[in-house]
Amino acid sequence: MDSNYPVDPHDDGLYQQASGTGSTSENFKVVVRIRPPLPRELRGTGLRAYQCTTAVEPGDRNVILSENLPAVVNQQGNMVTDGGALYNTYRFTFDCVYDQPCPQELVYRQSAQQVVLSILQGYNAAIIAYGQTGTGKTYTMEGAMEGPDRGIIPRTVEDIFTYIVNDPEPSSKYLVRSSYLQIYNEVVSDLLKPERSSLSIREDRRRGVFVEGLSEWVVRSPAEVYQLMQRGQSLRATGATKLNEVSSRSHAVCVIIVEKCTTPAATDDGPTGGAPWVRSSSSTTGGDSTVPAIQSIKVGKLNLVDLAGSERVHVTGAVGRRLEESKKINASLSALGNVIAALTDRRERSHIPYRDSKLTRLLEDSLGGNCRTTMIATIAPSLEAFQESLSTLKFANRAKNIQNEAHVNEDVDQRTLLRKYERELRRLRDELARRSRNVVDKRALLVAEEQAKRAEADKLAALTALQERSREFLREKEEKRALELKIQAMQSQLLSGGSSGAALQEVPAVRAMLQREANKVKEHYEARIRALEAERQDAEGSASAEVDRYKQLLLKQRDIMIALTARLNERDERINSLQEELDAYDRYQRQLEDQLDAKTTELITLRKAAVEHAAASPAGLRGVDPSALQNALGDWAGPGGTPGSQQQQQQQGTPQDLAAAATGSNAGGHMARTSSGGVGEAPGAGGHLSSTPYRGPAPPGSVLANGALAAGPGRTMAGLHHSLPQLVYSADGTAVELQGPDSQDVTPRGSTVSGGGLSVWRPHMSGNSSSTSSLPYPPNSYHNAPQSAVSQSVGLPPGAGVSMSHGQVGHNQGTPAHPGSSLVDMLASPGEVAELRAAALTAAKERSALQQILDSKVRVMLAEIINEVSGSSPGALASALYARDGDGSSSRPQLLLERLASLEALVQRVSEAIGSSGGASGSRGGAA
Numbered sequence: 011m012d013s014n015y016p017v018d019p020h021d022d023g024l025y026q027q028a029s030g031t032g033s034t035s036e037n038f039k040v041v042v043r044i045r046p047p048l049p050r051e052l053r054g055t056g057l058r059a060y061q062c063t064t065a066v067e068p069g070d071r072n073v074i075l076s077e078n079l080p081a082v083v084n085q086q087g088n089m090v091t092d093g094g095a096l097y098n099t100y101r102f103t104f105d106c107v108y109d110q111p112c113p114q115e116l117v118y119r120q121s122a123q124q125v126v127l128s129i130l131q132g133y134n135a136a137i138i139a140y141g142q143t144g145t146g147k148t149y150t151m152e153g154a155m156e157g158p159d160r161g162i163i164p165r166t167v168e169d170i171f172t173y174i175v176n177d178p179e180p181s182s183k184y185l186v187r188s189s190y191l192q193i194y195n196e197v198v199s200d201l202l203k204p205e206r207s208s209l210s211i212r213e214d215r216r217r218g219v220f221v222e223g224l225s226e227w228v229v230r231s232p233a234e235v236y237q238l239m240q241r242g243q244s245l246r247a248t249g250a251t252k253l254n255e256v257s258s259r260s261h262a263v264c265v266i267i268v269e270k271c272t273t274p275a276a277t278d279d280g281p282t283g284g285a286p287w288v289r290s291s292s293s294t295t296g297g298d299s300t301v302p303a304i305q306s307i308k309v310g311k312l313n314l315v316d317l318a319g320s321e322r323v324h325v326t327g328a329v330g331r332r333l334e335e336s337k338k339i340n341a342s343l344s345a346l347g348n349v350i351a352a353l354t355d356r357r358e359r360s361h362i363p364y365r366d367s368k369l370t371r372l373l374e375d376s377l378g379g380n381c382r383t384t385m386i387a388t389i390a391p392s393l394e395a396f397q398e399s400l401s402t403l404k405f406a407n408r409a410k411n412i413q414n415e416a417h418v419n420e421d422v423d424q425r426t427l428l429r430k431y432e433r434e435l436r437r438l439r440d441e442l443a444r445r446s447r448n449v450v451d452k453r454a455l456l457v458a459e460e461q462a463k464r465a466e467a468d469k470l471a472a473l474t475a476l477q478e479r480s481r482e483f484l485r486e487k488e489e490k491r492a493l494e495l496k497i498q499a500m501q502s503q504l505l506s507g508g509s510s511g512a513a514l515q516e517v518p519a520v521r522a523m524l525q526r527e528a529n530k531v532k533e534h535y536e537a538r539i540r541a542l543e544a545e546r547q548d549a550e551g552s553a554s555a556e557v558d559r560y561k562q563l564l565l566k567q568r569d570i571m572i573a574l575t576a577r578l579n580e581r582d583e584r585i586n587s588l589q590e591e592l593d594a595y596d597r598y599q600r601q602l603e604d605q606l607d608a609k610t611t612e613l614i615t616l617r618k619a620a621v622e623h624a625a626a627s628p629a630g631l632r633g634v635d636p637s638a639l640q641n642a643l644g645d646w647a648g649p650g651g652t653p654g655s656q657q658q659q660q661q662q663g664t665p666q667d668l669a670a671a672a673t674g675s676n677a678g679g680h681m682a683r684t685s686s687g688g689v690g691e692a693p694g695a696g697g698h699l700s701s702t703p704y705r706g707p708a709p710p711g712s713v714l715a716n717g718a719l720a721a722g723p724g725r726t727m728a729g730l731h732h733s734l735p736q737l738v739y740s741a742d743g744t745a746v747e748l749q750g751p752d753s754q755d756v757t758p759r760g761s762t763v764s765g766g767g768l769s770v771w772r773p774h775m776s777g778n779s780s781s782t783s784s785l786p787y788p789p790n791s792y793h794n795a796p797q798s799a800v801s802q803s804v805g806l807p808p809g810a811g812v813s814m815s816h817g818q819v820g821h822n823q824g825t826p827a828h829p830g831s832s833l834v835d836m837l838a839s840p841g842e843v844a845e846l847r848a849a850a851l852t853a854a855k856e857r858s859a860l861q862q863i864l865d866s867k868v869r870v871m872l873a874e875i876i877n878e879v880s881g882s883s884p885g886a887l888a889s890a891l892y893a894r895d896g897d898g899s900s901s902r903p904q905l906l907l908e909r910l911a912s913l914e915a916l917v918q919r920v921s922e923a924i925g926s927s928g929g930a931s932g933s934r935g936g937a938a
């Protein structure tokens with residue numbers, strides 16, 4: 011079809027001569043397009059074949075409509091006869107007439123392109139397709155989406171984006187958005203948001219006429235617009251009629267708004283370019299300094315209107331819903347006609363009934379307002395559409411006289427989207443900067459707080475605070491990222507000219523500037539985050555090192571405690587073993603002492619028996635060799651024990667004398683003698699018997715002949731705290747206590763002698779035990795009695811010493827203790843006694859030496875323990891163990907401390923015992 015139509019490639023269209031705002035007639039163009047006959051029309055109706063009624067005169071401005079074209083038009087297409095009388099013939103002149111084979115491209119280029127592109131300069135523009143139903147309005151406006159049949163809308167979209175891409179001014183920024191609405195049965199609804207219907211048409215002083223609530227879609231490529239168009243077309247009300255299988259039953263308006271921002275390069279002389287630059291609102295109000303001081307924003311709005319087709323109801327045969335639709339359509343078109351009639355009324359400008367219908371209300375700017383408008387009237391060539399075509403041509407012919415005053419919409423609306431975007435961008439940038447500052451301030455504050463906390467809190471609290479800080483920083487980072495994304499998204503919606511190739515590209519300078527800014531912010535934040543992370547790692551490292559140090563310390567202290575405990579146990583065992591060794595020595599010594607006691611007692615008994623025997627039966631001894639007896643008795647022989655006396659006794663040679671000497675009752679009377687080698691002293695004895703036991707308290711520290719310690723009443727013997735009764739000490743150290751039968755006096759061992767008798771007590775060398783021998787005696791109390799009274803009581807002659815026997819205690823009467831035994835046989839040899847004594851002394855010495863060793867060891871050990879323990883106080887050790895165990899239990903340290911305390915107490919006791927023993931031992935040692 012395109013190839014058959016004569017196209018002048020140099021024809022730039024209706025507006026090629028238009029300049030600037032132009033004259034009023036230049037802003038409203040009316041063209042006519044005659045579509046080819048449809049197959050239905052070519053088939054003819056009934057008996058009438060198809061007949062063409064339209065002809066376009068050369069020059070494409072005049073159209074002839076005739077019921078009989080061959081009669082009025084010559085072969086060149088010019089009307090040659092005035093057939094008006096014979097045939098209905100009409101001739102109209104328009105800005106352009108496109109005959110049947112005219113291609114879409116030519117219609118667009120000549121009648122639409124300049125109008126369309128004028129919106130890029132800030133003009134309002136409109137292309138309105140008007141005509142009878144089925145005459146090609148939709149075909150002309152939409153056509154196909156691809157190929158040569160593409161209509162005005164797709165070509166418009168392509169041209170707009172092509173223009174933007176090829177804009178030679180690199181600083182220009184564009185924002186394109188689109189809307190799509192329909193007026194169906196006088197109801198305005200959004201074809202891109204079906205849920206929005208019954209929208210109101212309002213008028214604003216700055217925005218002009220607009221549909222309230224109509225969605226606007228920012229588009230960045232033709233494809234995006236196509237998608238919107240397809241979506242809207244699928245929702246547009248259509249229906250099959252007798253004249254059109256797909257008849258549009260609504261008026262559809264596709265709105266494209268282009269905002270263009272231009273920022274010329276500033277020079278010393280001021281802005282260049284010659285355009286009517288105005289200062290941006292931000293610069294005049296002293297806004298953000300980052301916004302260019304001089305900026306131009308132009309807003310162009312394009313209405314692409316595909317009207318529903320007028321129709322004669324009786325022709326279309328519409329009924330019911332279709333009939334109602336037809337009435338509404340015709341009513342609104344009639345209102346449009348009225349508006350146009352009013353606008354073109356040559357009389358004084360009267361009221362323009364824009365408000366009579368939604369259509370005229372919506373097209374108010376396009377009809378007689380601030381707009382460059384092209385009206386395309388479509389007609390069908392067939393004879394059957396003659397009346398409708400005539401009506402359309404008359405309508406279009408009247409519209410020719412509409413005068414629009416188009417001017418550039420420059421910065422007229424502070425609410426332009428570009429303005430909003432600029433403001434939003436500034437606000438976001440400010441927000442970003444503020445947040446950046448806040449982040450820095452917050453960080454400084456947190457650091458200060460953190461430092462204060464570190465001084466007071468433990469390591470865990472510090473770590474927690476650091477984690478919290480990290481989380482907060484991450485939040486800030488995310489918010490910053492969101493802001494950056496938002497800025498990026500908005501920037502991506504801005505289209506920039508000055509580049510070639512790609513469909514859409516932004517202004518490089520602006521993009522580079524924004525990119526630099528974004529990079530700067532990003533680097534700043536990344537550096538902050540890196541620093542924080544390093545700080546956090548440092549803190550964690552030092553904290554864990556500190557914790558490790560504490561752990562090591564606790565482990566060390568635990569090891570010390572374990573070692574101490576082991577050593578204490580070891581020393582416990584050592585002390586126990588030494589103690590056992592000492593006890594063994596004690597037992598051994600006691601054994602020896604017991605043996606010595608037994609021998610001593612035996613000797614005393616024998617001695618007494620011998621004396622008694624000699625006294626009672628001196629004659630009985632005559633057969634005995636006195637010297638042998640004397641030798642046998644040795645030191646125990648009594649008078650004559652001294653060599654001189656013994657010699658004298660031997661010289662006297664009488665048994666009586668010997669007996670008297672043995673009992674101490676000889677004429678010499680009182681022999682001052684203690685024992686062999688003894689130094690015993692009898693206070694106030696004054697020649698009193700000395701071989702008899704001394705009665706009464708012995709001077710402290712005095713030593714009797716056999717080394718026994720003398721002790722008086724109230725004196726404490728080693729390890730004993732009893733108040734001792736008055737004691738009688740024999741020459742061999744044996745203590746003899748006289749007790750009455752009723753006496754409850756307690757012997758050193760706590761035994762009570764009942765029934766009367768002589769109690770013989772001899773303290774053991776160990777100092778903590780004693781042996782007592784109870785001897786029967788008459789029931790008289792001799793407690794504290796003078797020795798003479800005792801002697802008398804037991805029947806001894808005055809001056810005789812007390813004698814003891816295991817049998818009767820008495821004078822020189824009675825039966826011998828061992829009447830049937832030989833005296834010599836019963837005597838122990840002096841050598842044996844001496845041996846026993848020597849053994850006892852040796853044992854005492856060994857024990858003393860052992861005791862000293864034990865003393866020194868225990869003291870050294872004590873010193874070591876105290877030294878070790880004092881290195882770390884018990885409290886500190888306990889704290890360390892609590893911390894190491896971590897359970898707050900005090901059992902283990904408490905046990906250790908108690909054990910230590912008990913050990914110290916034990917050592918103390920042992921020390922005291924040893925000290926006391928040592929004193930006794932020392933005495934014994936002195937004795938030894």
Ligand SMILES: Nc1ncnc2c1ncn2[C@@H]1O[C@H](COP(=O)(O)OP(=O)(O)OP(=O)(O)O)[C@@H](O)[C@H]1O
Binds near residue numbers: 044045144256317
């Ligand atoms: N210039 C043209 N060249 C070829 N075919 C055309 C042309 N104009 C219209 N047609 C065809 O005519 C038929 C009717 O066209 P279209 O639907 O565009 O009419 P309309 O005016 O929009 O009708 P309605 O008002 O009922 O919607 C369609 O099949 C279309 O393809």
